[in-house]
Amino acid sequence: MRRARPGTTAPRGGAGSRAAGDERALTSVPAGDPFPGGEPQDLPRLWHVTLSVSGAPAPVGEVRRSLEQLAHDHPFLLTSRYAGDHAEIRYWEEARDLHDAAAVALRLWGEHRQTAGLPPWEIVGLEVIDRPTYHQRVAAGYGPVLATPIGVHPF
Numbered sequence: 172m173r174r175a176r177p178g179t180t181a182p183r184g185g186a187g188s189r190a191a192g193d194e195r196a197l198t199s200v201p202a203g204d205p206f207p208g209g210e211p212q213d214l215p216r217l218w219h220v221t222l223s224v225s226g227a228p229a230p231v232g233e234v235r236r237s238l239e240q241l242a243h244d245h246p247f248l249l250t251s252r253y254a255g256d257h258a259e260i261r262y263w264e265e266a267r268d269l270h271d272a273a274a275v276a277l278r279l280w281g282e283h284r285q286t287a288g289l290p291p292w293e294i295v296g297l298e299v300i301d302r303p304t305y306h307q308r309v310a311a312g313y314g315p316v317l318a319t320p321i322g323v324h325p326f
Contacts, residue, residue, distance in 0.1 A: 220263070220299050230255070259326075276299060
């Protein structure tokens with residue numbers, strides 16, 4: 172099936188209906204901003220997510236092992252910090268908007284509780300910020316410490 176650009180009409184006779192020499196010339200695309208006025212709203216963006224969970228105390232070794240399993244199953248996780256009764260997970264999420272990124276983050280702990288052996292803790296905090304805000308905070312000295320190694324670490 173042949174498609175026509177909006178505002179034009181496609182020949183009805185099929186692929187062989189063009190007369191010789193009736194081909195359209197290729198044109199170049201001018202350099203510059205491909206999306207004047209900003210990027211289209213439906214493109215995914217990167218969001219920095221910090222998910223905080225807490226609950227009844229659990230053995231620290233089991234908490235560490237379960238967070239390591241979660242990081243192994245989902246390598247997008249950047250940093251996890253933990254103690255016997257709480258944990259914090261930081262990662263980047265690609266989503267269309269903040270609502271989508273937050274929805275995925277709010278499902279993360281519950282959906283992987285069984286497969287990673289996570290403690291039955293509840294989500295007590297969620298922060299979702301866009302990439303420019305994250306970098307702005309880091310530049311101002313308010314963001315997470317850049318020297319924090321990626322992985323699972325105690326508080």
